[in-house]
Amino acid sequence: MKYEKSTRILHILLMLTVLAQLLSEQFMQVPKPGKAIDQLAGFIFSIHQFGGFVVLIVAIAYLMTVLDRDESRLRLFPWLDPAKRKSLITEIKCDIPGWFKGVLPPPEQAHLIAGTVHGLGLMLATGLGLTGSIIYLGMKHDGGMPPAVHTIKELHELLGTTLWFFVVGHLLMALLHQIKGHRVLQKMFTANDEQ
Template structure:
């Protein structure tokens, strides 16, 4: 199978500024959180250091900021005139057709067109937002439980495991997202310029 690297004609889609800022905020805080998690030391670890504990404190407060940005993203959707919700969650009949069309295009060795419709790209972004939401909710729950004097140990354990699982999902999402954004950029799609032009 040969891959057609020639870019399709772009649809001229530009995201509105609030969406671009929310995307940038999520990208920055989640990336910092993921890399921070590699070197921090939660207080319940057997072997901790002052440096690791300091990074854990940073992880907590940066996580609260990331969770706030996730909430703002959800709150913005009803007011977005570009139908952001239907772009991220193409679950209607038309959205499902777009996803299937994009999968067929990929099966033919071509990248789907860079356009404003949701399709496969929108679906993947929506799944990423759901994973970020899960990580944010479990992180805030952990923050509250760890600050409580009598938090149930089982609830604390389950929250930590869920938070870790969502973190692993975010690692996979981040790697794939960056790789595919780079591929789109290298073959001439103006995806990065449209999202990060201020």
């Protein structure tokens, strides 16, 4: 599969910014009303807040790039088209049982499953960026927030946990493809368009 330069760059930027967010989340401390905050952990929280805006900008740029081209849009969101949705269901029924037997078709053959996973990841990153931005705008300096913002904060935390599963699963699947000789990492991270 051939990836355009803009897609490769946005994928790398999204990957790096999302990983930075997941790592910063492990060391930050969210302010809470009436509780002292560790200075370093509070600083990391500030970096996490800024990084969330960067993730949102990259995710929106990625979405704009993808939604601008029919081929890219239908590759990442095949369930939006009735014919592609039917093909996706067929692909799922054919391919997923083989995964449990060690059979992993090349991404070119399972392109709708792979595309759907990438599309869902892009939506997840966008959702995290949006909910994080709402929290940033609705949280007081001491960490206090109205009930609606607190609900969005809980959604943000749920999406963050989901993102951990996504990243680990995505990485494991990419490594399995590499082991099978499908060279997915070279195709995504190199500028060589001869594939």
